[in-house]
Amino acid sequence: MELASSILTINQPLLAEIEVGKQFLWHLGPFTVHGQTMLTTWVVMALLVGLAFLGTQKLQRIPSTFQNFLEYSYDLLAGIARGQIGEKDYRAYVPLVGTIFLFVLFSNWLGQLPLKLLHLPESELASPTNDINTTVALALIALVAYLFAGIRKSGGGYFTHHLSSPILSFVWVLDLITRPLSLSLRLFGNILAEELVIGVLVLLAPLLVPAPLMVLFLLTGAIQALVFSSLTAFYIGEAVEEHGDEHH
Amino acid sequence: MEGQSTVYAASVIAAALAVGLAAIGPGIGQGNAASKAAEGIARQPEAEGKIRGTLLLSLAFMESLTIYGLLIAIVLLFANPFRG
Numbered sequence: 001m002e003l004a005s006s007i008l009t010i011n012q013p014l015l016a017e018i019e020v021g022k023q024f025l026w027h028l029g030p031f032t033v034h035g036q037t038m039l040t041t042w043v044v045m046a047l048l049v050g051l052a053f054l055g056t057q058k059l060q061r062i063p064s065t066f067q068n069f070l071e072y073s074y075d076l077l078a079g080i081a082r083g084q085i086g087e088k089d090y091r092a093y094v095p096l097v098g099t100i101f102l103f104v105l106f107s108n109w110l111g112q113l114p115l116k117l118l119h120l121p122e123s124e125l126a127s128p129t130n131d132i133n134t135t136v137a138l139a140l141i142a143l144v145a146y147l148f149a150g151i152r153k154s155g156g157g158y159f160t161h162h163l164s165s166p167i168l169s170f171v172w173v174l175d176l177i178t179r180p181l182s183l184s185l186r187l188f189g190n191i192l193a194e195e196l197v198i199g200v201l202v203l204l205a206p207l208l209v210p211a212p213l214m215v216l217f218l219l220t221g222a223i224q225a226l227v228f229s230s231l232t233a234f235y236i237g238e239a240v241e242e243h244g245d246e247h248h
Numbered sequence: 249m250e251g252q253s254t255v256y257a258a259s260v261i262a263a264a265l266a267v268g269l270a271a272i273g274p275g276i277g278q279g280n281a282a283s284k285a286a287e288g289i290a291r292q293p294e295a296e297g298k299i300r301g302t303l304l305l306s307l308a309f310m311e312s313l314t315i316y317g318l319l320i321a322i323v324l325l326f327a328n329p330f331r332g
Contacts, residue, residue, distance in 0.1 A: 230305055
Protein backbone atom coordinates (compact mmCIF):
# COMPACT_ATOMS: atom_id res chain seq x y z
CA MET A 1 0.00 0.00 0.00
CA GLU A 2 2.94 2.33 0.56
CA LEU A 3 3.78 2.10 -3.14
CA ALA A 4 0.38 3.26 -4.32
CA SER A 5 -0.11 5.99 -1.75
CA SER A 6 3.33 7.45 -2.40
CA ILE A 7 2.71 7.58 -6.15
CA LEU A 8 -0.70 9.17 -5.76
CA THR A 9 0.23 11.85 -3.23
CA ILE A 10 3.44 13.06 -4.83
CA ASN A 11 3.77 16.74 -5.71
CA GLN A 12 0.51 17.91 -4.20
CA PRO A 13 -0.78 18.77 -0.77
CA LEU A 14 -2.65 15.86 0.70
CA LEU A 15 -6.21 16.58 -0.44
CA ALA A 16 -7.29 13.00 -0.45
CA GLU A 17 -5.99 9.55 0.13
CA ILE A 18 -7.06 6.11 -0.93
CA GLU A 19 -6.56 3.12 1.22
CA VAL A 20 -7.52 -0.42 0.37
CA GLY A 21 -6.99 -3.26 2.75
CA LYS A 22 -6.73 -1.42 6.04
CA GLN A 23 -9.55 -2.55 8.28
CA PHE A 24 -11.01 -1.10 11.43
CA LEU A 25 -10.83 -4.30 13.44
CA TRP A 26 -13.14 -5.12 16.28
CA HIS A 27 -12.28 -8.00 18.55
CA LEU A 28 -15.45 -9.56 19.89
CA GLY A 29 -14.42 -12.51 22.01
CA PRO A 30 -12.91 -15.13 19.73
CA PHE A 31 -13.96 -13.26 16.56
CA THR A 32 -12.27 -10.43 14.74
CA VAL A 33 -14.61 -8.46 12.48
CA HIS A 34 -14.34 -5.47 10.18
CA GLY A 35 -15.84 -2.67 12.23
CA GLN A 36 -16.51 -0.31 9.37
CA THR A 37 -18.51 -2.98 7.51
CA MET A 38 -20.53 -3.84 10.59
CA LEU A 39 -21.39 -0.18 11.20
CA THR A 40 -22.60 0.46 7.66
CA THR A 41 -24.48 -2.85 7.61
CA TRP A 42 -26.33 -1.77 10.73
CA VAL A 43 -27.16 1.56 9.11
CA VAL A 44 -28.63 -0.24 6.08
CA MET A 45 -30.59 -2.57 8.33
CA ALA A 46 -31.92 0.36 10.35
CA LEU A 47 -32.95 2.14 7.13
CA LEU A 48 -34.81 -0.87 5.78
CA VAL A 49 -36.55 -1.72 9.03
CA GLY A 50 -37.38 1.94 9.63
CA LEU A 51 -38.89 2.37 6.17
CA ALA A 52 -40.98 -0.78 6.52
CA PHE A 53 -42.11 0.26 9.99
CA LEU A 54 -43.10 3.76 8.87
CA GLY A 55 -44.92 2.45 5.84
CA THR A 56 -47.03 -0.04 7.74
CA GLN A 57 -48.10 2.24 10.57
CA LYS A 58 -51.69 2.87 9.48
CA LEU A 59 -52.51 0.36 6.79
CA GLN A 60 -55.43 1.43 4.63
CA ARG A 61 -57.42 -0.42 2.01
CA ILE A 62 -56.90 2.40 -0.47
CA PRO A 63 -53.26 3.19 0.21
CA SER A 64 -51.83 6.62 0.82
CA THR A 65 -48.68 7.84 -0.91
CA PHE A 66 -46.00 6.08 1.12
CA GLN A 67 -47.91 2.85 1.53
CA ASN A 68 -48.66 2.96 -2.17
CA PHE A 69 -44.97 3.31 -2.94
CA LEU A 70 -44.12 0.37 -0.70
CA GLU A 71 -46.81 -1.74 -2.34
CA TYR A 72 -45.37 -0.82 -5.73
CA SER A 73 -41.92 -1.90 -4.57
CA TYR A 74 -43.38 -5.14 -3.29
CA ASP A 75 -44.86 -5.72 -6.73
CA LEU A 76 -41.45 -5.16 -8.28
CA LEU A 77 -39.79 -7.64 -5.91
CA ALA A 78 -42.53 -10.22 -6.42
CA GLY A 79 -42.13 -9.66 -10.16
CA ILE A 80 -38.45 -10.53 -10.00
CA ALA A 81 -39.26 -13.73 -8.13
CA ARG A 82 -42.22 -14.61 -10.34
CA GLY A 83 -40.26 -14.02 -13.52
CA GLN A 84 -37.50 -16.43 -12.57
CA ILE A 85 -39.28 -19.01 -10.44
CA GLY A 86 -42.62 -19.30 -12.20
CA GLU A 87 -46.20 -18.74 -11.18
CA LYS A 88 -46.54 -21.88 -9.09
CA ASP A 89 -43.98 -21.68 -6.28
CA TYR A 90 -42.68 -18.16 -6.33
CA ARG A 91 -44.53 -16.85 -3.28
CA ALA A 92 -42.46 -18.72 -0.74
CA TYR A 93 -39.29 -17.11 -2.05
CA VAL A 94 -40.37 -13.50 -2.45
CA PRO A 95 -39.11 -12.55 1.05
CA LEU A 96 -35.64 -13.93 0.37
CA VAL A 97 -35.28 -12.48 -3.11
CA GLY A 98 -36.78 -9.19 -2.03
CA THR A 99 -34.54 -8.88 1.01
CA ILE A 100 -31.44 -9.62 -1.00
CA PHE A 101 -32.44 -7.03 -3.59
CA LEU A 102 -33.23 -4.32 -1.02
CA PHE A 103 -30.16 -4.98 1.10
CA VAL A 104 -27.78 -4.95 -1.87
CA LEU A 105 -29.50 -1.88 -3.36
CA PHE A 106 -29.36 0.19 -0.18
CA SER A 107 -25.81 -0.97 0.56
CA ASN A 108 -24.59 0.02 -2.87
CA TRP A 109 -26.31 3.39 -2.68
CA LEU A 110 -25.07 4.08 0.84
CA GLY A 111 -21.51 4.20 -0.48
CA GLN A 112 -22.32 7.21 -2.63
CA LEU A 113 -23.14 9.37 0.39
CA PRO A 114 -20.35 11.60 1.74
CA LEU A 115 -19.34 9.12 4.39
CA LYS A 116 -15.80 10.51 4.49
CA LEU A 117 -17.10 13.19 6.86
CA LEU A 118 -17.32 10.60 9.62
CA HIS A 119 -13.87 9.74 10.88
CA LEU A 120 -12.86 6.31 12.02
CA PRO A 121 -9.53 5.66 13.76
CA GLU A 122 -8.56 3.24 10.99
CA SER A 123 -10.01 2.73 7.52
CA GLU A 124 -13.14 4.56 6.43
CA LEU A 125 -16.88 4.09 6.04
CA ALA A 126 -18.12 2.83 2.69
CA SER A 127 -20.66 0.42 1.21
CA PRO A 128 -20.85 -2.75 3.26
CA THR A 129 -20.82 -4.63 -0.04
CA ASN A 130 -17.29 -3.47 -0.78
CA ASP A 131 -16.18 -6.04 1.77
CA ILE A 132 -15.73 -9.52 0.34
CA ASN A 133 -17.14 -10.96 3.58
CA THR A 134 -20.55 -9.37 3.02
CA THR A 135 -20.86 -10.54 -0.56
CA VAL A 136 -19.62 -14.04 0.21
CA ALA A 137 -22.17 -14.25 3.02
CA LEU A 138 -24.96 -13.24 0.64
CA ALA A 139 -23.75 -15.71 -1.97
CA LEU A 140 -23.66 -18.54 0.57
CA ILE A 141 -27.20 -17.64 1.60
CA ALA A 142 -28.23 -17.91 -2.05
CA LEU A 143 -26.48 -21.29 -2.31
CA VAL A 144 -28.20 -22.69 0.78
CA ALA A 145 -31.48 -21.21 -0.46
CA TYR A 146 -31.46 -22.99 -3.80
CA LEU A 147 -30.31 -26.29 -2.28
CA PHE A 148 -33.05 -25.99 0.32
CA ALA A 149 -35.60 -25.13 -2.35
CA GLY A 150 -34.67 -28.22 -4.34
CA ILE A 151 -34.84 -30.48 -1.32
CA ARG A 152 -38.13 -29.00 -0.18
CA LYS A 153 -39.65 -29.52 -3.61
CA SER A 154 -38.39 -32.98 -4.44
CA GLY A 155 -36.88 -34.45 -1.28
CA GLY A 156 -34.09 -36.90 -1.98
CA GLY A 157 -35.18 -36.95 -5.62
CA TYR A 158 -33.39 -33.63 -6.06
CA PHE A 159 -30.03 -35.30 -5.58
CA THR A 160 -30.84 -38.44 -7.55
CA HIS A 161 -32.03 -36.31 -10.44
CA HIS A 162 -28.90 -34.24 -10.55
CA LEU A 163 -26.46 -37.07 -9.87
CA SER A 164 -28.04 -39.34 -12.48
CA SER A 165 -25.39 -39.07 -15.20
CA PRO A 166 -21.64 -38.46 -14.62
CA ILE A 167 -21.57 -35.30 -16.74
CA LEU A 168 -24.67 -33.83 -15.11
CA SER A 169 -23.37 -34.54 -11.64
CA PHE A 170 -19.97 -33.05 -12.50
CA VAL A 171 -21.64 -29.87 -13.72
CA TRP A 172 -23.87 -29.75 -10.66
CA VAL A 173 -20.98 -30.17 -8.24
CA LEU A 174 -18.98 -27.57 -10.15
CA ASP A 175 -21.95 -25.22 -9.92
CA LEU A 176 -21.87 -25.59 -6.14
CA ILE A 177 -18.52 -23.84 -6.25
CA THR A 178 -18.78 -21.50 -9.22
CA ARG A 179 -22.21 -20.06 -8.49
CA PRO A 180 -21.42 -18.56 -5.07
CA LEU A 181 -17.98 -17.59 -6.32
CA SER A 182 -19.28 -15.65 -9.29
CA LEU A 183 -22.14 -14.09 -7.33
CA SER A 184 -19.86 -12.80 -4.59
CA LEU A 185 -16.98 -11.71 -6.82
CA ARG A 186 -19.26 -9.94 -9.26
CA LEU A 187 -20.87 -7.80 -6.58
CA PHE A 188 -17.65 -7.24 -4.62
CA GLY A 189 -15.62 -6.37 -7.70
CA ASN A 190 -18.20 -3.96 -9.05
CA ILE A 191 -18.67 -2.07 -5.80
CA LEU A 192 -14.98 -1.94 -4.87
CA ALA A 193 -14.10 -0.78 -8.38
CA GLU A 194 -16.78 1.92 -8.19
CA GLU A 195 -15.39 3.23 -4.94
CA LEU A 196 -11.82 3.15 -6.17
CA VAL A 197 -12.78 5.09 -9.29
CA ILE A 198 -14.53 7.73 -7.20
CA GLY A 199 -11.58 7.77 -4.83
CA VAL A 200 -9.06 8.32 -7.60
CA LEU A 201 -11.23 11.00 -9.21
CA VAL A 202 -11.56 12.81 -5.90
CA LEU A 203 -7.79 12.65 -5.65
CA LEU A 204 -7.27 14.13 -9.12
CA ALA A 205 -10.20 16.47 -9.67
CA PRO A 206 -12.32 16.77 -6.55
CA LEU A 207 -14.53 19.63 -7.74
CA LEU A 208 -17.71 18.48 -9.55
CA VAL A 209 -16.00 15.88 -11.75
CA PRO A 210 -16.90 12.86 -9.62
CA ALA A 211 -20.58 13.88 -9.55
CA PRO A 212 -21.76 12.47 -12.92
CA LEU A 213 -19.82 9.31 -12.23
CA MET A 214 -21.52 8.95 -8.88
CA VAL A 215 -24.89 9.17 -10.62
CA LEU A 216 -23.71 6.43 -12.98
CA PHE A 217 -22.70 4.34 -10.02
CA LEU A 218 -26.16 4.75 -8.50
CA LEU A 219 -27.45 3.14 -11.69
CA THR A 220 -24.86 0.36 -11.74
CA GLY A 221 -25.45 -0.28 -8.04
CA ALA A 222 -29.12 -0.79 -8.76
CA ILE A 223 -28.28 -3.07 -11.69
CA GLN A 224 -25.99 -5.16 -9.50
CA ALA A 225 -28.77 -5.51 -6.93
CA LEU A 226 -31.15 -6.61 -9.67
CA VAL A 227 -28.62 -9.09 -11.06
CA PHE A 228 -27.82 -10.62 -7.67
CA SER A 229 -31.45 -11.09 -6.72
CA SER A 230 -32.48 -12.27 -10.21
CA LEU A 231 -29.70 -14.83 -10.24
CA THR A 232 -30.68 -16.09 -6.81
CA ALA A 233 -34.28 -16.37 -8.01
CA PHE A 234 -33.10 -18.11 -11.17
CA TYR A 235 -31.13 -20.71 -9.20
CA ILE A 236 -34.14 -21.30 -6.97
CA GLY A 237 -36.41 -21.53 -10.00
CA GLU A 238 -34.10 -24.06 -11.59
CA ALA A 239 -34.14 -26.14 -8.40
CA VAL A 240 -37.94 -26.21 -8.11
CA GLU A 241 -38.86 -26.51 -11.76
CA GLU A 242 -40.90 -29.51 -12.65
CA HIS A 243 -39.15 -31.62 -15.19
CA GLY A 244 -42.37 -33.28 -16.20
CA ASP A 245 -43.72 -30.44 -18.27
CA GLU A 246 -40.68 -29.91 -20.45
CA HIS A 247 -42.39 -31.79 -23.25
CA HIS A 248 -45.45 -29.72 -24.10
CA MET B 249 16.61 -5.09 -2.25
CA GLU B 250 16.84 -5.92 -5.92
CA GLY B 251 14.19 -8.61 -5.75
CA GLN B 252 11.57 -6.25 -4.44
CA SER B 253 11.74 -3.78 -7.30
CA THR B 254 11.37 -6.67 -9.74
CA VAL B 255 8.27 -7.77 -7.86
CA TYR B 256 6.84 -4.26 -7.99
CA ALA B 257 7.61 -3.84 -11.68
CA ALA B 258 6.16 -7.23 -12.56
CA SER B 259 3.04 -6.51 -10.49
CA VAL B 260 2.42 -3.23 -12.27
CA ILE B 261 2.76 -4.81 -15.71
CA ALA B 262 0.62 -7.76 -14.66
CA ALA B 263 -2.09 -5.48 -13.29
CA ALA B 264 -2.24 -3.45 -16.48
CA LEU B 265 -2.31 -6.56 -18.65
CA ALA B 266 -4.99 -8.14 -16.48
CA VAL B 267 -7.43 -5.29 -16.92
CA GLY B 268 -6.61 -4.70 -20.57
CA LEU B 269 -6.94 -8.28 -21.70
CA ALA B 270 -9.97 -8.91 -19.53
CA ALA B 271 -11.86 -6.14 -21.28
CA ILE B 272 -11.55 -7.57 -24.79
CA GLY B 273 -13.81 -10.62 -24.67
CA PRO B 274 -16.70 -9.16 -22.70
CA GLY B 275 -16.55 -6.03 -24.83
CA ILE B 276 -17.18 -8.05 -27.97
CA GLY B 277 -19.80 -10.16 -26.24
CA GLN B 278 -21.71 -7.21 -24.87
CA GLY B 279 -21.68 -5.52 -28.26
CA ASN B 280 -23.18 -8.61 -29.83
CA ALA B 281 -25.83 -8.90 -27.14
CA ALA B 282 -26.81 -5.26 -27.43
CA SER B 283 -27.05 -5.46 -31.21
CA LYS B 284 -29.30 -8.50 -31.08
CA ALA B 285 -31.42 -6.82 -28.45
CA ALA B 286 -31.81 -3.72 -30.59
CA GLU B 287 -32.76 -5.93 -33.52
CA GLY B 288 -35.33 -7.70 -31.39
CA ILE B 289 -36.87 -4.44 -30.23
CA ALA B 290 -36.98 -3.14 -33.78
CA ARG B 291 -38.71 -6.28 -34.92
CA GLN B 292 -41.27 -6.35 -32.11
CA PRO B 293 -41.57 -3.09 -30.16
CA GLU B 294 -44.16 -4.53 -27.73
CA ALA B 295 -41.55 -6.89 -26.30
CA GLU B 296 -39.27 -4.02 -25.32
CA GLY B 297 -39.71 -4.53 -21.58
CA LYS B 298 -38.75 -8.18 -21.60
CA ILE B 299 -35.93 -7.64 -24.05
CA ARG B 300 -34.49 -4.84 -21.97
CA GLY B 301 -34.67 -6.96 -18.82
CA THR B 302 -32.93 -9.89 -20.48
CA LEU B 303 -30.34 -7.58 -21.98
CA LEU B 304 -29.45 -5.99 -18.64
CA LEU B 305 -29.11 -9.36 -16.96
CA SER B 306 -26.87 -10.70 -19.73
CA LEU B 307 -24.73 -7.56 -19.75
CA ALA B 308 -24.12 -7.94 -16.02
CA PHE B 309 -23.03 -11.54 -16.55
CA MET B 310 -20.46 -10.54 -19.13
CA GLU B 311 -19.37 -7.57 -17.07
CA SER B 312 -18.45 -9.88 -14.23
CA LEU B 313 -15.72 -11.45 -16.37
CA THR B 314 -14.05 -8.07 -16.75
CA ILE B 315 -14.49 -7.48 -13.05
CA TYR B 316 -12.51 -10.65 -12.31
CA GLY B 317 -9.57 -9.12 -14.18
CA LEU B 318 -10.01 -5.84 -12.34
CA LEU B 319 -10.00 -7.74 -9.07
CA ILE B 320 -6.61 -9.29 -9.84
CA ALA B 321 -5.27 -5.87 -10.76
CA ILE B 322 -6.52 -4.37 -7.51
CA VAL B 323 -5.08 -7.23 -5.47
CA LEU B 324 -1.71 -6.87 -7.20
CA LEU B 325 -1.58 -3.12 -6.63
CA PHE B 326 -3.04 -2.75 -3.17
CA ALA B 327 -2.76 -6.08 -1.39
CA ASN B 328 0.17 -7.65 -3.14
CA PRO B 329 0.94 -10.97 -1.48
CA PHE B 330 4.50 -10.94 -2.83
CA ARG B 331 5.44 -7.59 -1.39
CA GLY B 332 8.43 -7.87 0.93
